[in-house]
Amino acid sequence: MVDIRRKNEIPFESDTSGFFLPLMVTLMVFLSAITIAGVLSINSMLSDWTKNIEGSLTVQIMPSTIKDEAKAKQKDQEQLEITLKLLKNTKGIVKATALNQEELNDLIIPWIGDSEIIEDLPIPQLIDVKLDDRYDLDIDKLAMTISEQAPLASLDSHRLWLKRLISLGKGIEKLAISILLMVIFATSVTIIYSTRTGIDVHKKIIEILHLMGAKDCYIAQQFGRRNMYLGLCGGIFGLILAIPAIASVAYLVGNIEAGLISEMKLHIADWLLIILIPIFSGLLAMITAYYTVKNTLKRML
Amino acid sequence: MLDFEDKPIINFDNVGLRYGQGPEVLHDIKFSLPYGSFYFLTGHSGAGKSSLLNMINLSLSPTRGKVKVFSKDINKANRNQLFMLRRQIGVVFQDFRLLNHLSTFDNVALPLRVCGMGEQEIRRRVIELLHWVGLEKRMNAKPLSLSGGEQQRVAIARAVINRPDLLLADEPTGNVDSEIEDKLMKLFTGLNKRGTTVIIATHSERLIRDYNYPRLHLDAGKLRVLIPLQNGITTNLMNNGRY
DSSP: OOOOOOOOSSOGGGSTHHHHHHHHHHHHHHHHHHHHHHHHHHHHHHHHHHHHHHTEEEEEEOOOOOSSHHHHHHHHHHHHHHHHHHHHTSTTEEEEEEOOHHHHHHHHHHHHOSOTHHHHSOOOEEEEEEEOTTSOOOHHHHHHHHHHHOTTEEEEOOHHHHHHHHHHHHHHHHHHHHHHHHHHHHHHHHHHHHHHHHHHHTHHHHHHHHHTTOOHHHHHHHHHHHHHHHHHHHHHHHHHHHHHHHHHHHHHHHHHOOSSSOOOOOOHHHHHHHHTHHHHHHHHHHHHHHHHHHHHHTTOO | OOOOOSSOSEEEEEEEEESTTSOEEEEEEEEEEOTTOEEEEEEOTTSSHHHHHHHHTTSSOOSEEEEEETTEETTTOOHHHHHHHHTTEEEEOTTOOOOTTSOHHHHHHHHHHHTTOOHHHHHHHHHHHHHHTTOGGGTTOOGGGSOHHHHHHHHHHHHHTTOOSEEEEESTTTTSOHHHHHHHHHHHHHHHHTTOEEEEEOOOHHHHHHSOOOEEEEETTEEEEEEEOGGGOEEEOOBTTBO
16 A cells, blocks of 8 residues: 655754744743733733823812911811812712812821821812713813912813823833744744754755656745644643733732722723734744745755 | 757757855856757866756756746746656666655556646556567565666666656766667657757767767857767867857
């Protein structure tokens, strides 16, 4: 019986690329998966921060400077009532709630501790305002109206703070994308050198194939197919290592329990993208090897 | 007198060859071979036989002069044209150059796969040819497990599997006894009768004597075309580059 199963004409199993390339791709995919997970989480966090902050406003009413305590309290109360009335009558505002003393203390205690001096401090009154997302409220106009009707009140839209936060997030995101591009570049260079080594190792066989009339693309396809397989295998191993690492980081972030750092969230689409990395690594290995072989063989007769 | 066609299969015009900065190993080579001819290529070791064959099979470019194979100037052919021309040339190498990791079947099938032929047709052709060269029972054997003679037959089968227009063989009968030598010569003459141009590089005086074919004789890098007369006597057809 004739064994006619098609075999590679180039004996790749005899060179070291079968070990070296998947190992490199494993490392690169591990780094890429973690970086991509980081970028997607930062995106998700930025989106959460924006959503939470954009839907709310804070109005701050500074304590009156009148020396008579009773008159000062009365003045503060008047300012609060005017502001609340104004806010409640403004279209686009769903809810305006003044924070009570206990809530104000909760905000301050983490900074100065639970001591009696809090009661002696001139603490501003705060009004938490919830906005209607469907309505485009003119914040600048509202701020002007508030300061006209209640001079001690001022509106804090969080915009400056939000801008800086988003800018920081985007900076980190760009850095992560740069790292990702560097990883892709390093992987490509590794594949190029590994392929060139492969060409040197199998030079005699390539010469024979050329003498039989094999075109460069015929030989390049064999290298491409081989590298696709190695890139895919390396990619799958890298992913297998990366998933527990991502889950561990997500768990540690979740344990911080800080309001600002929301839980590390990856949606189904994000996981899908991460799972597709090995396919990308396989394609990258195949395409890089294919063109490396074609370019290198041009110099052979 | 040889009747050279208007468009010979091989045409060398004042060809010179040197390796790197070394001395010229072939000088002023000038000859034309018609389609369907059969030639022996003779000369002492180091006379330049392999270099000449390598130029004909397009794996070596001349340092000077013009080489035309299938009427195509190889200095002007692009890579893909060279590969297409090579598919019309079968080569039996002196050292066989078989792929040791492939079976006899896969080695012989190689030129057909390179051309993109379907596996069923490949199977049919390869099995038929391996029967013909007596290797049907060694189809799955790897070259290293074959004898020298068997390896040589695999190399010959690989060279002729795609029915080339031009067959070049470098010492194809060097490792075989006279019985197999005759069998192989029968194969080559059979192919020649079907229209394949054959050039065999050989040292075998018996072959040259028994098979009355013209010779391309290389001596110190210069080529002479020797035409056999009756009784095994040859005459020099080319003198100072003129036919």
